[in-house]
Structure formats: structure tokens, C-alpha cells
Amino acid sequence: MKSEKAEGPAGALGARGAAHGGANGGGAHGGAERAAERGTEAPRKPAARQTREHAIRGIAVAPGIAIGLIYDTSEIPAEAPRRNIQPGQVEAERQRLTDAVALSRKQLGKLKSRLAILPEEAQEELAPLLDAYVLMLGNSRLLRGARKRIETGLLAAETAVQDEAEAIAALILSARDDDRAGLKRRADEVREIARRLTRNLTATPFRSLKDVPEGSILVAEELTPADAALLDPSRIAGVATEEGGADGHTAIMLRALGIPSVLGCVGLTESAQRGDQAVLDGSAGTIVLRPGEAALEKGREALAAFAKERAKLAKLRRLPAVTTDGEPVELQANLEIPAELPLIAQAGAQGIGLLRTEFLFMNREDLPDEEAQTQAYAQVLEAMGTDQVTIRVLDWGGEKDMEALSQGIAPTHAGPNPALGLRGLRLLLKRPELLEAQFAAILRVADRGNVRILLPLVTNPSEVKEAREVYERVARRLRRKGVHLPDRLPELGCMIETPGAALAADAIALEADFFAIGTNDLAMYTLAVDRAEAEVSHLYDPLHPAVLRLMQFATEAALRLRMPVSVCGEMAGNPRLVPLLLGLGIRCLSMNASAIPRVKQMVRSLDIADCARFARRVMEQSDPQRIHELVMGFGSGSEKG
Ligand code: PEP
Ligand code: MG
Numbered sequence: 195m196k197s198e199k200a201e202g203p204a205g206a207l208g209a210r211g212a213a214h215g216g217a218n219g220g221g222a223h224g225g226a227e228r229a230a231e232r233g234t235e236a237p238r239k240p241a242a243r244q245t246r247e248h249a250i251r252g253i254a255v256a257p258g259i260a261i262g263l264i265y266d267t268s269e270i271p272a273e274a275p276r277r278n279i280q281p282g283q284v285e286a287e288r289q290r291l292t293d294a295v296a297l298s299r300k301q302l303g304k305l306k307s308r309l310a311i312l313p314e315e316a317q318e319e320l321a322p323l324l325d326a327y328v329l330m331l332g333n334s335r336l337l338r339g340a341r342k343r344i345e346t347g348l349l350a351a352e353t354a355v356q357d358e359a360e361a362i363a364a365l366i367l368s369a370r371d372d373d374r375a376g377l378k379r380r381a382d383e384v385r386e387i388a389r390r391l392t393r394n395l396t397a398t399p400f401r402s403l404k405d406v407p408e409g410s411i412l413v414a415e416e417l418t419p420a421d422a423a424l425l426d427p428s429r430i431a432g433v434a435t436e437e438g439g440a441d442g443h444t445a446i447m448l449r450a451l452g453i454p455s456v457l458g459c460v461g462l463t464e465s466a467q468r469g470d471q472a473v474l475d476g477s478a479g480t481i482v483l484r485p486g487e488a489a490l491e492k493g494r495e496a497l498a499a500f501a502k503e504r505a506k507l508a509k510l511r512r513l514p515a516v517t518t519d520g521e522p523v524e525l526q527a528n529l530e531i532p533a534e535l536p537l538i539a540q541a542g543a544q545g546i547g548l549l550r551t552e553f554l555f556m557n558r559e560d561l562p563d564e565e566a567q568t569q570a571y572a573q574v575l576e577a578m579g580t581d582q583v584t585i586r587v588l589d590w591g592g593e594k595d596m597e598a599l600s601q602g603i604a605p606t607h608a609g610p611n612p613a614l615g616l617r618g619l620r621l622l623l624k625r626p627e628l629l630e631a632q633f634a635a636i637l638r639v640a641d642r643g644n645v646r647i648l649l650p651l652v653t654n655p656s657e658v659k660e661a662r663e664v665y666e667r668v669a670r671r672l673r674r675k676g677v678h679l680p681d682r683l684p685e686l687g688c689m690i691e692t693p694g695a696a697l698a699a700d701a702i703a704l705e706a707d708f709f710a711i712g713t714n715d716l717a718m719y720t721l722a723v724d725r726a727e728a729e730v731s732h733l734y735d736p737l738h739p740a741v742l743r744l745m746q747f748a749t750e751a752a753l754r755l756r757m758p759v760s761v762c763g764e765m766a767g768n769p770r771l772v773p774l775l776l777g778l779g780i781r782c783l784s785m786n787a788s789a790i791p792r793v794k795q796m797v798r799s800l801d802i803a804d805c806a807r808f809a810r811r812v813m814e815q816s817d818p819q820r821i822h823e824l825v826m827g828f829g830s831g832s833e834k835g
Pocket of ligand 1 (some may be wrong): 446548550589691711712713714716717761762764
């Protein structure tokens with residue numbers, strides 16, 4: 195997927211490596227200063243530059259090999275220009291500060307819970323520091339002073355926090371004490387907590403991602419889906435983070451962009467230093483920092499092998515996706531950002547099975563209006579010609595928090611359990627103006643291509659009914675205005691991605707025109723395992739019998755009504771799972787474009803009767819481990835036993 199581009203950094207490495215030499219690339223001074231810039235980042239790291247090879251195993255999320263220099267994104271300062279407020283804004287500013295304090299406490303709590311996995315030495319250093327930070331987020335002078343500055347100085351919360359922190363730091367440094375280093379440390383601690391608060395107050399994304407030197411391997415504590423959307427795959431060779439799970443939206447975005455990536459690398463930010471060389475294997479889920487000659491050579495070989503494999507798969511592009519007994523299988527692409535459109539064409543996708551419209555709402559401070567959305571959808575439809583395009587209306591909420599918008603649209607969505615709160619269709623029905631604008635924009639371009647509309651996070655048939663009422667109302671309004679719409683409106687389908695929807699699929703099928711099974715969320719909600727959480731990623735298992743049974747129930751409900759049903763979660767892009775999915779009756783798979791060739795290769799080797807037999811055997815199992823064995827053994831004869 196990435197090999198040619200990844201060769202760039204490998205080739206350029208000599209010059210760049212020499213330029214960096216053994217000099218400190220900025221990694222040594224960072225821990226305490228940078229901690230506030232990233233959610234749960236460890237606040238301090240050893241001062242001496244590390245030189246030894248260090249291999250870390252994480253979660254393989256996007257295949258490909260990258261050899262390049264580490265670029266640690268944590269050194270990006272939050273932008274918080276001085277700002278005054280009006281007297282009427284005091285209450286709102288106080289509330290912003292309270293929210294930022296709560297978020298900062300949560301981040302520090304999370305970091306504390308991760309201390310146990312660090313070496314004892316690091317724990318001893320970090321634990322008291324974290325306690326000091328937490329204290330400063332209580333009834334501290336810093337917060338009391340900042341609140342006072344908001345009220346009496348009419349300052350924005352971030353300005354108030356910074357001013358108060360500087361005043362306290364100056365006071366500490368002016369004390370008569372011979373332990374100057376100790377005083378400086380205390381002053382820095384106050385400044386650091388102020389920086390964390392400022393970052394949270396300004397919801398600063400990793401803005402300077404665009405400045406990452408070409409060919410770098412990006413290292414971060416955590417990357418949000420919105421951050422990932424800003425990455426330029428032609429510049430970034432690889433991504434590695436401490437946080438994140440295999441099927442979180444960040445992972446999906448990275449796969450879509452074709453950037454070799456490994457998430458969930460414990461201890462990564464402790465050990466990686468800016469300017470270090472690294473070999474990242476997004477297929478194996480490893481990153482080797484400061485590789486020795488042997489590891490480097492292995493990386494180069496893997497890079498060449500990956501490029502060869504890719505060239506082989508590219509030859510499949512024009513061949514049809516049919517099984518050996520002639521059953522056609524539709525292979526469609528998921529689209530995260532329009533930049534992927536050329537990849538979709540290259541992969542030979544038969545349309546877009548899931549266009550996630552969240553990209554339109556990310557990294558901006560206002561909402562895209564109907565006109566802007568119309569243009570965006572028109573661009574996609576034009577590129578896809580007569581191929582089907584399934585546009586999913588906004589699935590905002592859960593981990594897909596679009597921070598800049600949360601103030602204005604649904605300030606309540608970030609409740610104690612965002613994934614269970616006002617997410618997806620729930621939010622759209624509560625804010626029908628959002629849904630109306632999106633429906634209208636899609637309807638305006640409906641006669642320019644072959645479009646369908648998909649509703650996210652459905653749990654009840656009544657939600658679909660209500661959405662359809664909005665849909666028809668919008669269509670009537672547009673027709674009254676003289677907008678030409680097709681006689682038959684585009685189909686309105688449902689994501690089946692909650693256990694509730696799967697088990698009520700027979701009732702929901704009566705309200706919907708098609709189903710798209712979202713196995714990412716279905717697995718998350720069924721197993722109560724956050725799909726983006728590294729700590730529980732070992733429990734996240736779409737092959738768990740509970741998930742498979744729900745998929746089977748929903749698929750059969752659709753097939754009974756001869757209603758189209760597809761799978762568009764990450765499962766669909768895993769060639770090893772294709773026999774099972776076909777055996778369950780699925781004939782349409784939508785996945786990240788780069789996965790299509792491998793999946794097609796698998797489809798072309800299968801016989802439907804074998805798949806059906808295999809699926810029956812799998813569905814008899816109740817032990818997830820046994821199911822894994824069967825799935826991995828498919829084709830070796832073991833599945834027949
Ligand atoms: C899913 O949940 O499987 C899905 C396809 O939707 P998303 O990944 O965008 O939540
Ligand atoms: Mg989903």
C-alpha cells in the first residue's frame with residue numbers, strides 16, 4: 195500500500211540521518227514541558243538521550259513498512275492568544291474553565307492508571323508529580339486566582355490561567371532559597387498544569403502536522419480521527435501512537451490513507467526521541483527505535499516484499515469478484531475523505547458502500563451549510579459516475595468528538611458515556627436542522643449519480659420512521675421550490691451496529707430500504723469494549739460468537755425480505771473472514787480501498803457451498819477461541835472436522 199512512498203524516506207535516510215548525527219533532536223528537554231500538550235502524556239522523561247535499539251509491539255492497524263526518522267508531535271504548543279471578554283461572558287468562561295479542569299483531571303487519572311506498566315524507576319519519578327498536578331486542579335491558588343481574573347479582569351479562561359500561572363511561578367522563583375533547581379522545578383510544575391489546561395481550553399488539535407518533515411514516522415501519545423484527517427500520506431511514512439485500538443476511527447482513517455501504522459505501543463513516547471531512526475511494520479504491529487544494522491536490513495527486505503506483493507495485487511484490478519462457482523460478490527469502498535477518491539478508482543471498487551460524512555464537519559469552527567455539502571457530494575458523485583454511492587449522514591459523538599463544534603451544536607453530547615449518549619441518528623433527530631440540511635444537500639445531487647442514504651447508530655424502528663418523515667418533508671420542500679428530484683427518492687438504509695438494532699432487525703427491516711452492518715460498533719456495544727481503547731483491545735473481538743449471532747440474525751432478517759444487506763465494518767476488509775461472511779449470506783462488502791485486491795483474491799478462490807458449510811460449522815461454536823482457530827484454519831481442511 196505504501197511501499198513506494200515508504201522507499202522515499204528509506205532512500206533519503208542517509209542524508210537526513212547524517213544531518214541529525216548524534217545531536218539532540220529535541221527529545222531530551224521535553225517530558226515535563228510537553229506533557230500539557232497531549233492528553234495523558236507522561237510528564238517527564240529521562241534527560242539523557244537514548245541510543246540503544248528498542249523494539250515495541252503494538253496493534254497492527256494499517257499495513258506497510260516505513261523506515262524514517264521519528265517526529266514526535268508532542269512539542270506543538272497550544273495557540274492561545276490573549277483575549278478579553280464582555281461582562282456577560284463571565285459565567286460561560288468560568289464554566290469553560292471548570293470543564294477543562296474536569297478533562298485535565300480525567301487525563302491525569304488515566305495516566306496514573308497506566309503507571310503500573312512503566313518501569314519502577316519511571317513510576318517513582320512520575321507518581322509524586324502526578325499527585326502534585328492533581329492537587330493543583332483542586333482548590334488551588336492557581337484555579338482560585340484564574341477564576342478571579344476571569345471575573346474581575348474580564349479575561350478569557352486561557353488568558354486568566356496563563357497569567358495566574360506566570361504570577362505564581364514568578365513568586366516561587368523570587369523566594370529566598372538556595373535550592374534554585376528546586377524552585378525552578380516547582381515553577382515549571384505550575385506552568386505545566388497551566389499548559390495542560392490551556393490545551394484543553396483551546397481544544398488544540400495537532401495543528402502543525404502539516405509541518406512534519408517529509409518521510410517522517412509520526413509518534414504521538416494519541417491521535418484523534420480529526421488529527422488523522424489532517425495527515426498527508428504523501429509526506430508521512432508511518433504513524434505510531436501509545437493509545438488507540440485496531441478498529442477505532444483513527445485506525446480506520448490511517449488505513450484509508452494508506453499510512454503504515456501501529457497503535458497502542460506501550461512506552462513509546464517514553465523511549466522515542468525526535469530525530470531517532472525507526473523501522474515501523476504496520477502489518478506485524480511493531481516499531482523498532484534506533485535499529486541496529488540487522489533490524490534495518492530486515493526492514494528493507496520487508497519493504498521490498500511489500501512492494502512486490504502490491505504490484506501483484508494491482509493486476510487483479512480488472513478481474514471480476516466472483517467465486518469459483520460463479521457467484522458475484524460486490525466489493526465496495528469506504529470513504530473517509532475525498533482525497534481517497536483516486537485510491538478507490540485504483541483499487542477497482544464497485545462503488546462506495548460507506549461514505550462517512552464526518553470529514554465535512556472536522557477541523558473547522560462552523561457548520562458546513564447546505565450549499566457546501568451539496569458541492570462536496572456532487573464532487574464524489576461525479577468521480578464515481580454510475581457506480582453506487584452510499585452516503586451516511588453525520589455520525590457525530592462517541593470517540594468521533596469534533597471538539598470545535600461541540601460548543602455550538604450539542605454541548606451535552608459529551609456526557610459521562612459519550613458512546614451511549616447523543617451519538618449518530620439520536621443527535622440528528624434531536625437537531626433536525628442538521629439532518630434536514632444533509633438530506634437536502636444529498637437530494638439536490640441525487641439525479642447526478644446512483645446515490646443511497648444511510649442512517650448511523652439506529653436502535654429503534656421508530657427512529658427510522660422519524661428520519662423518513664424528515665426526509666420526505668425535505669423532499670416536498672425542495673420540489674415546491676422547483677428543485678428537480680428523481681421520481682423515486684434515493685433509498686434510505688440503516689446501519690446495524692448496535693445489539694438492539696441487530697435483534698430488532700426484523701422490525702427495522704420493515705422501515706428501511708437496506709442494511710449496512712457496522713461490525714466495528716456492533717462488536718464494541720455487544721462486548722462492552724471500547725473500540726479505540728488500547729487497554730482493552732485484547733477483548734475487542736468481532737469473531738466473538740455473540741457478535742456473529744447478531745450479524746446472522748440481522749442478515750437473515752434482510753434476506754427474508756430480499757432487502758440488500760452489506761457489511762461495512764473493518765471485518766469486511768479482512769480476507770480471512772470472507773469465507774464466513776459469504777457463508778452467512780453476505781454478498782456485498784465495503785472496506786478501505788486498499789483492502790479490496792486481497793479480498794478479491796480470496797473471493798475468487800472460494801466456492802459458495804463450502805462457505806455455507808463453513809459458516810454453519812462456525813455458528814455452532816460458542817467458544818471464541820475455537821472460532822478463531824476455525825477461521826484461521828479455513829482452507830487447510832481443519833474447518834471440516
Ligand atoms: C461500524 O461501526 O462498523 C461502522 C462502519 O461505522 P463507523 O466505523 O464509522 O462507526
Ligand atoms: Mg459505526
